[in-house]
Amino acid sequence: xxxxxxxxxxxxxxxxxxxxxxxxxxxxxxxxxxxxxxxxxxxxxxxxxxxxxxxxxxxxxxxxxxxxxxxxxxxxxxxxxxxxxxxxxxxxxxxxxxxxxxxxxxxxxxxxx
Amino acid sequence: xxxxxxxxxxxxxxxxxxxxxxxxxxxxxxxxxxxxxxxxxxxxxxxxxxxxxxxxxxxxxxxxxxxxxxxxxxxxxxxxxxxxxxxxxxxxxxxxxxxxxxxxxxxxxxxx
Numbered sequence: 001x002x003x004x005x006x007x008x009x010x011x012x013x014x015x016x017x018x019x020x021x022x023x024x025x026x027x028x029x030x031x032x033x034x035x036x037x038x039x040x041x042x043x044x045x046x047x048x049x050x051x052x053x054x055x056x057x058x059x060x061x062x063x064x065x066x067x068x069x070x071x072x073x074x075x076x077x078x079x080x081x082x083x084x085x086x087x088x089x090x091x092x093x094x095x096x097x098x099x100x101x102x103x104x105x106x107x108x109x110x111x112x113x
Numbered sequence: 114x115x116x117x118x119x120x121x122x123x124x125x126x127x128x129x130x131x132x133x134x135x136x137x138x139x140x141x142x143x144x145x146x147x148x149x150x151x152x153x154x155x156x157x158x159x160x161x162x163x164x165x166x167x168x169x170x171x172x173x174x175x176x177x178x179x180x181x182x183x184x185x186x187x188x189x190x191x192x193x194x195x196x197x198x199x200x201x202x203x204x205x206x207x208x209x210x211x212x213x214x215x216x217x218x219x220x221x222x223x224x225x
Contacts, residue, residue: 033212042218088154090156100162101149101162107156
């Protein structure tokens with residue numbers, strides 16, 4: 001069974017540009033979660049999508065947005081990139097997070113220069 | 114606000130010994146706690162989940178306890194091996210918000 005896949009692995013952008021990150025969940029998982037892991041700050045919750053709808057978002061500005069497609073894959077968009085957006089962006093999916101936890105992808109390393 | 118705290122100092126132990134990592138939570142009563150392992154540059158890997166009504170859970174060399182009085186979970190790795198060296202994260206759910214609250218993680222280094 002394929003795990004959670006994320007692309008690209010690495011992304012280098014200039015301040016002010018837009019970044020698009022992609023995630024494919026495990027087959028059968030309808031929920032996708034996005035987290036940001038900046039150096040020294042731990043995992044911070046960004047967004048939760050389920051059945052194509054945004055269910056919750058973390059304490060991030062509106063320039064962080066995303067969507068979930070009918071096949072449950074998801075896209076995270078970050079507009080007007082700032083230097084502090086440099087981080088590892090992790091996507092996870094779950095059948096039931098309260099019973100089985102999350103399955104994470106390997107992440108996209110975004111570097112803003 | 115709801116918070117999960119882990120010892121930020123790295124834990125260094127000798128191969129074969131038992132590693133014990135601590136997770137404390139404040140300002141809420143989680144229904145469950147989860148433990149993950151994260152290797153550098155990789156996503157966390159789910160290890161174990163323990164519910165509030167369970168005192169202890171085991172999986173191979175791993176053991177997790179949940180003490181609601183102390184508001185604490187302990188994570189033990191017995192007969193530790195150098196391959197166990199990684200950062201271990203404690204996490205808990207927050208209602209039906211979809212999000213997990215993660216601790217900062219504790220880095221374990223097992224020396225041969």
